Amino acid sequence: MSTSRLFGTVRTAARSAASGVRRATTSAGGSRAGPSRLALGAAVAIAVPTALYLSRGSTELDSRAVAVKPRKAKAGVVSVADVVQRAEGDAVWVVINGEVYDMTKFLDDHPGGRDIILANRSRDVTPLFKPRHPSDQLEGPNLPDSVAKIGPLDPAASEAELDAIRLQISAEQLAEEERIRAERAAFEERGLGSVINMRDFERVAEPLLSTVAWAYYASAGDDEITKNTNASAYQRVEFRPRVLRRVGAADASTTLLGCPSSIPVFIAPAAMAKLGHPLGEVNLTRGAGATGIIQAISSNASCGIDEMVAERLDGQPLFYQLYVNRDRKKAEELIRRLDANKFDAIMLTADAPVGGKRERDLRLKGEFEGPAGGVSVKSDDTQGVSQAMFAGVDPDLNWDDLKWIRSITSIPIMIKGVQTVEDALQAYNAGADGILISNHGGRQLDTTRPSLDVLLEIRKHAPQLLRPEFRAPTGPTAESLAHPERLTPADDASAKPLPRRFEIFIDGGIHRGTDVVKALCLGANGVGVGRGFLFAQSVAGEEGVEHAVNIFKQEIELALRLLGANKISDLRPSFVEVKDK
Template identity: 40%
Template sequence: MKVISPQEVAQHNKKAVSARHDTLEDLWIVLHGKVYNLTEFLSEHPGGQKIILKYAGMDATKAFDPIHPPDIIERYLSPEVCVGQIDQALVASQPKVETEEEKRVRLAHEAKPRLDEMYNTFDFETVAKNVLSPVAWAYYSSGADDEITMRENHNAFHRIWLKPRVLVNVKEVDVSTTMLGTKVDMPLYITATALAKLGHPDGEVVLTQAAAKHNIVQMIPTLASCSFDDIVDAALATQSQWLQLYVNADRQVSQKFVEHAEKRGIKGLFITVDAPQLGRREKDMRQKYDQEAPDEIERNKTEVNRNEGAARAISQFIDPSLCWDDIAWFRTITKMPILIKGVQTAEDAVLAAKAGCQGVVLSNHGGRQLDFAPSAIEILAEVMDALRAECLLDNGFEVYVDGGIRRGSDIFKAIALGATGVGIGRPALYAMSSYGVDGVDHLLTLYKNELEMVMRLMGARTLKDITRSMVDIRNIKDHFVANPTDYLAHHAYDQMLPRGKLSKL
């Protein structure tokens, strides 16, 4: 392969000005040490020309890696596009220039506490805020509008109190359980979160490896920055993974993806239904998205809107016409258990069960879609009562909760109110971004240790011993009686339950 100097690459960035916009008639870039002539590909790039133009005649690897899986070049470009490899000796001899942002991140990593000084999930969040780029932090941490629902996802747990039982032999406690037929070591899974490479160069694979260490399930996101196959290949043979699906307007694209996932051994299909239109994540919108588009975008040649942040840039392929009628079609293309992710009322949970789904995830998308939507933990008891009233739990229908799980006591409360398990998103991203695999490993250990401690102090030896009688949900009512202004300041709770519900708690 021809060896090309950085100086020669830099010459291939000639502009040809047209009446409509600037284009390049001679465009080379460097990716992972190889030089590519993208002149002909420029007009075909699904993410638009701007991102490629930005790196004309330069090394684009740093911008490319956070979003793209490593095999995407071979899948989308012919071998002739590669014109040679960069002269590594010349590259090494050139002085390294550290940008101000790179310096800030380096110093933040150098100054962060030791991993053993991370005592809870909030500690990881504090470190992540310092070590992440502004774009990454805005994307990971943002919520919809005023972020009321995002905050309430965790605050709602504070209004559920525990009723400890004593003099129970709790020398040995067992937090293991079964989720969709898979034996797991605790009732917690890593839920689907997009663009993990914004936080760590190895992306979702970090979460795969940490999940394997703890024998818990990882839900693979549609908008992963690693390829789907890379994530599956990184899993142990004994490891279970689920797939989160954003349904494409082109159903053949979704069908192909689902069928491939089933062939690769995925154990559950989770169809996200709470994003027919993207919520206004204003913190993210202020950071204009200038990275490459993820694999799902490239695969479907979807135009990328780069004017309103990362979330809007990568989500425009999602079909807003998705409805209950489509669930029957999904049941014809896969034998995987189908669960609806993003259920926010008891009525929809009942409809999901009647549609033949194997479960639901009570979720408001991490507070990123509709502000003032209810937190999952607040509607869990109502959902379980509605399902039980119609005998829809008899065939193994499972209910999961995600959003706001920050303590082992939160897991306990969810189990007590009827959940099969809980999902975590941001905490795993923050731990990954701050300390890599070791960070997520430590985070999961904290969750497990806290859950075991709470079970001992509550007098519960196994998850089956955790019952609704162990939690006091009447405090939700008491809280608002004592703090009536919180209806406006925190949570319009009377809008989330049927009329008269509060008086019956």
């Protein structure tokens, strides 16, 4: 598996069916332009701070009503005047993609809060809606029961009429769009050549993103302590390279839960990729397919499952991150859909029964942001918006639910968000196929230990969960001193593997190939990267994702060679030493 392309080149039938759509979106700013040209322009159109819409309110009804003379539309279509009329009164209508919807009964269900809809009632909210919701959100079973479709907006409406329902753009917003346009143009001149490591992606992405998108991606809980220690913890692990070991060839490929991967890194599930680039998570699917890595899709992805599956190459593995809806019928429907689409693993997120306090978001919006599971359940007054964002996610989820999920699907399941050795043991005992040690990138409970410390705790207190060759201590051992010629501890017959597969993954703060190699030396099977890939796709779409994978690949292969290893399976704890805190 030395080539970077591990999967077939034939796209699925669904992808061909969707190609018309894709062409349209690509020409509007997608990243399939030639390699020399980064197509960045359209991202500007979505750089829209929510707060600016919220501040506008719907106070100028009178002038809107005057502008739109009542005119009867053809039967079966809704006139603009009809829409404008709903700017007052009980019924709350909006227009999305040329269709008129009645949101009256949905207001309290909206995971993004009722204010945003009320403030924009009787407007064409498409530019606000599109970057934040899957493209199939309004189709078939995805349309919430409490939203009523009224009908198509009058296609014969004049520009003057449409002006009355257009979203208002404030001077502040225009200035932000202008700033981003200029930053993107300047970046286009420099190109991706100026991005040589993952921290560069973050630095380059910041000025290219709207204030809202940057806050959403970069934010973490409270004082962001865990977000920072996640990364700095890797500095406590130091290498013990071996020399003169024939390292002419290096191969970073491996398998993760049985799926081939060109590097031991997967794309950790992260919501709302469209805030950073108009194609959103589709960039991740394409980039992962082209480079042979695995994308874990967020339950809150801003692209629909079908959109991403349509981009999947033949044999391309996909994981799905699951928030379990408290309405188990809906949860079961989703799991069956994952089955039907042959997902390769489910990551059951366990560290977000409610949302963390992310103050960068709070300061910008006056409300919380976070995973909502793409579901809607009524919030009550005591809960407030923050809990409404999580309202569909079942906070009573427990270990028995794992058995329930197992009873309806045979897709391998890993528990995401494990932060103690006890929960790692419980995950194994409850039948999980693996765990992802994670604190949600520090976005949930702040001052939890960095993920790396949890891996070290498992090594110390439950080494049996690791593959036998990783149970050895770090640094020199009696065996390595007796047999310095051996790179690895010899197979020990008494060191039995677990009776069934159990893989250990880790995410949080991973920026370097050396971070990846350290985690693997300590016994992880693979690592996840969240923000890094969000920034990469924001900067340059699919091409950005491919560039990020190449950066990791080169850095991992370099680290392997300089350590005296040729392949991932050569890695052992003796290659590292962990400094005390």
